[in-house]
Amino acid sequence: MSPRKSTGDLLLADQAFLAFKQLLLRGDVRAGQMVSIAELVERSGYPLAPVREAVKHAESVGLVQILPKRGVLVIEPTPDTIRACFHLRCMMDQEGARVLSTRPDKDDLQALREEHAVVRIRAEEGITPQLQRQAMEVDWKLHLALADALGNPLAARVYASNHDRITVLQLSRRLLPERIIPAMDEHLQILDAVLQGREEAAMQAVRGHLAGTLRWWGVNLPELAATCDPAS
Incomplete structure (x- = not known):
């Protein structure tokens, strides 16, 4: 012993x-x-x-x-690891988006939408290292808001660990300026659906963001997005 x-x-x-x-x-x-x-x-x-x-x-x-x-x-950025980490985030983000869609008070989300819109506009004007950092911060703000919406301390611990894994994986490759505008568009689709109270559309937008993220990583598996669908 x-x-x-x-x-x-x-x-x-x-x-x-x-x-x-x-x-x-x-x-x-x-x-x-x-x-x-x-x-x-x-x-x-x-x-x-x-x-x-x-x-x-x-x-x-x-x-x-x-x-x-x-x-x-x-942790290595292998296709299996990338798949697992982002699939897990997708499953939890979907439920967070659904929950947020049902809430009457969405002032914080409206402010977050405006932050995304500003980043997108600035990205069209030109990508700078500062804008890349700002885009990453705004990106994670939405994901963490979706996680917080679950109101589940056990889920929060799982999400936090997965957040760390994804962050380490993201640091393994250079930032791609061309990914900023598509990512902001995907996030805006999620936010618009949530703000309009459209639960299914919000969940579908989360799955669309997963597909876009996997393409950026070179893991192009459309069927994985379908596995995030609770109706499938």
Whole structure:
């Protein structure tokens, strides 16, 4: 039997996990990269034992894979992984869109729609690195609003972990300026349907966004969008 961990060890492990996650979310350690525990100790500034626990935690939420005697492999942007992560987001976003469509108070969503419209207009005028960052922030605002609409703490934890996985995957490739306008259009379709209270149209728009996202990743599987349809 392994010795019982002290509260201090657990707290350090939690801190080490957050430090490791920041390395991933900043792109300092990238998707598909192999790193050693010793390297993570050096980069995170935490002792060996907490870092080992942090890596185990990261593996449990799908951010890395521990390969014995080889190291730690960060989540890879393979077609199967991309499919799984965005399909999961699609399923949850659909329900969030449906719920939001039924709510009478949509002032926050109207403001979010205006943010999307501004980004789209500016994109037509010319893409800049600053606009690319703004587009990503606005993009995630909608997805997080859809997740929050579920009002389910268990779902929130799953969504947050998937958000981290998608963020790490997105950092594995350069931003494509030509994707901004189509993505904003897809989001505007979702928002318009939600604002108009059209539940089925909102869910269909979420599935359309999934298809557009997969095409951007080069994973062109139209039948996957159909699997998100609860009627199928």
